[in-house]
Amino acid sequence: MEKLALYIEVNQLRKRGFKIAAISKKLGISRNTVYKYLDMSFDEATDWVSTLKTRSKKLDPYRDIILVWLKEHPDLSSAQIEDWLKEKIPAIEVGSSTLRSYVSELRDSYHIPKVIRIRDHEAVDELPMGMxxxxxxxxxxxxxxxxxxxxxxxxxxxxxxxxxxxxxxxxxxxxxxxxxxxxxxxxxxxxxxxxxxxxxxxxxxxxxxxxxxxxxxxxxxxxxxxxxxxxxxxxxxxxxxxxxxxxxxxxxxxxxxxxxxxxxxxxxxxxxxxxxxxxxxxxxxxxxxxxxxxxxxxxxxxLSPVSSLLSLESDLSNSITRSVHKDNVIKYKSNRYSLPLGTYRPKGNNTVYVEVKESELVIRATPQGDILARHRLGLGKGELIKNRNHGRDRSKGIEAFKETVIRQLSNSEQANQFIQEVGARYPRYMRDQLQVIQHTINQYRPFIDQALTHCVRDHLWSANDLRDVTQHLHRLTENELFPSPSFQEMKMTSTELKGTAQTRDLTTYIEIMGGLK
Missing domain, CATH: 3.30.420.10 (Ribonuclease H-like superfamily/Ribonuclease H)
Incomplete structure (x- = not known):
């Protein structure tokens, strides 16, 4: 009901002999409001209603953003708008009823109706705590x-x-x-x-x-x-x-x-x-x-206390994955855990697999692959659990690090070209790239020069590419050293495998050993 119409209704009921409490109950307003309207003259009430239309409101500074939300999402509730405002402006202090009234006025002024869906539920007895x-x-x-x-x-x-x-x-x-x-x-x-x-x-x-x-x-x-x-x-x-x-x-x-x-x-x-x-x-x-x-x-x-770990926790580890962040850490239960520098790849899959063993957190590149890192399990929140070996080597500068890496490669010309191209593409991650190269040299030294030649030839300018090519060459060599038996070899019968040793005269062996000339 509009304010002026409400003022008129209050005064009419009073003239008809209604008491203050009866007027309050009939119109659904407080007795203080009834007294306020009865104390006003009609001219005073008219002036008061006019000031309401021009008076600034607490939510006026946020009027435009609320309107944008309502026009873009007409089905927004006042409660959701209140939450969005608190998310964007944490310092805001406004009552829920104030915001509901303000949003309702905006909907009326700009003709933005809201569809209300009603669903009935049967009342259920309240249950005791912890039940x-x-x-x-x-x-x-x-x-x-x-x-x-x-x-x-x-x-x-x-x-x-x-x-x-x-x-x-x-x-x-x-x-x-x-x-x-x-x-x-x-x-x-x-x-x-x-x-x-x-x-x-x-x-x-x-x-x-x-x-x-x-x-x-x-x-x-x-x-x-x-x-x-x-x-x-x-x-x-x-x-x-x-x-x-x-x-x-x-x-x-x-x-x-x-x-x-x-x-x-x-x-x-x-x-x-x-x-x-x-x-x-x-x-x-x-x-x-x-x-x-x-x-x-x-x-x-x-509530019954629960232990932090289950005996079947290891059976659940296959479903726990985490993404590696740019600073080479993962987040697990509100804590951060470090990974070796170079684990994060600017272009590529950065998913790792997390396994909890008693009070230890194990991080793998694949579900059953090599272990990237082991950490104590953080029991608090907001902690950074970091392995010192995962940090940067700050004992020498970037240029000295480059020279150290180049000296370990046979073809210095290719090495210089590769390091220069990597630096141009990853200027902010140069130390990380060098550490990946150094780790690859240490682990796959016999294959690093051949891998470098492949990378320069195919324009693969990344430490991670060099590492992948080196690992590929290593796997190829392993397959050549331990080939699988052919089908024909597997079909050999026991008679085919048998043979007769050649018999020689005794003088032949004496001559081979250099005797009896």
Whole structure:
């Protein structure tokens, strides 16, 4: 109702004999507002309404950016706009109701309607602390910075009592081992494990449910036995039994992911964790009227503690991959671990495989390949765990390093040309390139000169190319030294392998040995 119309209605009801409390209840306004309108004359009310139209508002400095968001994404909710503002302007302080009113006025002024979808849910009794967590999967298509569409998959967890949430995303469908790994991450995030976990009838964890006899997949059955939690499997077409996680999936899609630009999976997961800290676990829950983070501080004490490692952790390592960053580190559970300089390739595959063994982190180039690095497992967050051997050799300058490398190569002319071309293409990574070359010389010295000739001839101006060619020549030599038996040789019969030694006269051997001339 407009302010002036509301003023007129209040005064008319008062003239008809309505009391202040009755007017307040009938019009849905506070008694203080009724008193304020009754104390005004009509001219004063008209002037006051006019000033409201020209008065500056707290959100006016952000009007343009909010309008851009609404015009580009008409289905944006006020809650999502509030989160986006907090993400871009962390210092902003504005109430949710203030922002809702402001967005509503903008929609009315610029004719940007919003489609509202309503879904009914049946109320479920609240569960005690530490009793239950609900789990569900979801998927969503998002746009990249190049306006291309990619499909992302996520798994979400919510503690039933506190509504404290955890989310993890992937750019490929989940496997059972991915699911187990995410359970471990969720338990670490929650600070413990509940007694019961609620699932939908998903093929990742169940094979069949026969009149209540649940048959789990082999991997998940082993995991359940080791962690000793109880599984509650929802019936088909019964979303009410896991309504909390249904709402969380909808909240993740609508508040975090919708209309957000995707750059890479790692930054997407980092932004999602920041969203959980900022909005997902901080906003007051509509049902409990409490902040999940505050209630979780109490519920955490009722969760069962979990060890950081499982005995079956090594079986899960095949699904753990990480990307090598430009500074030759990987990120694992909020910590950074160093790799030898030159591991990162400006153009090429920078995926490595991570394996956890007791308190050690092992990093490999391939699932069963050579070990690139070993580190102690960081137990904190934000740490840089670095091997000193992975650092740069600062005892000598770049020029001295170049001369050292060139002296170890037979063809100095080719060596000079190769080093010069590498320096022109990788000026910022020259020391890294030289270290890769030095490592290749040390490991494959017999083949380095031949590999250098190939690289110069084919214009392969990169230390990584030189290393790859050298390794290829090394493998070819190994195959020549240990050839596989031919088919004909394998068909030789035992009679063909037998032979008779030639018999010689004794004088022949004496002559060979230089005697009896």
């Amino acid at each position: 239950q967590v609900q789990v569900d999967w979801g998927e969503m298509k998002v746009k990249t910075s190049l306006n291309k569409e990619v499909k992302l998959y996520f798994i979400s967890f919510v503690l039933s009592h506190s509504r404290y949430k955890y989310v993890e995303w992937q750019d490929r469908p989940f496997t059972t081992r991915d699911t187990i790994r995410c359970h471990e991450s969720a338990f670490q995030y929650f600070g413990g494990m509940p007694e019961e976990i609620v699932y939908d009838q998903d093929h990742l964890i169940t094979v069949n449910e026969n009149a209540g006899d649940i048959i789990l997949t082999g991997d998940f059955q082993a995991y359940k036995q080791e962690r000793s939690f109880r599984v509650y499997l929802c019936r088909k077409s019964d979303p009410q039994s896991k309504g909390k996680i249904e709402n969380v999936v909808k909240f993740i899609k609508g508040n975090f992911a919708k209309n957000r630009v995707f750059f890479n999976l790692e930054s997407w997961n980092e932004k999602c964790l920041a969203w959980l800290d900022r909005t997902g676990n901080q906003n007051v829950h509509n049902t409990t009227k409490k902040r999940p983070a505050e209630v979780h501080a109490l519920e955490k004490q009722h």
